[in-house]
Amino acid sequence: MLSSVELCQSFEMHRNREQKRLELRSVPRKCLYASYYWMPPRMGLLHARLQTCFPFSVQVCLNGREWLARTLET
Numbered sequence: 001m002l003s004s005v006e007l008c009q010s011f012e013m014h015r016n017r018e019q020k021r022l023e024l025r026s027v028p029r030k031c032l033y034a035s036y037y038w039m040p041p042r043m044g045l046l047h048a049r050l051q052t053c054f055p056f057s058v059q060v061c062l063n064g065r066e067w068l069a070r071t072l073e074t
Contacts, residue, residue, distance in 0.1 A: 002035045010053045043067055
């Protein structure tokens with residue numbers, strides 16, 4: 001597992017004094033990403049990136065060339 005700090009879109013609470021309400025605003029901020037790598041024998045190299053700030057987005061990446069090469073070998 002690797003981790004890195006990168007820019008991301010997240011939310012912040014703001015007070016609207018005119019309407020006397022709390023509002024959510026989308027703002028750029030720094031966020032910690034955790035990257036997990038693994039290599040199953042059938043698929044090849046895979047990795048997933050998990051954003052640790054709200055909203056918790058997940059990206060899963062698969063190397064299509066490696067998967068195709070392993071499929072054609074069998």
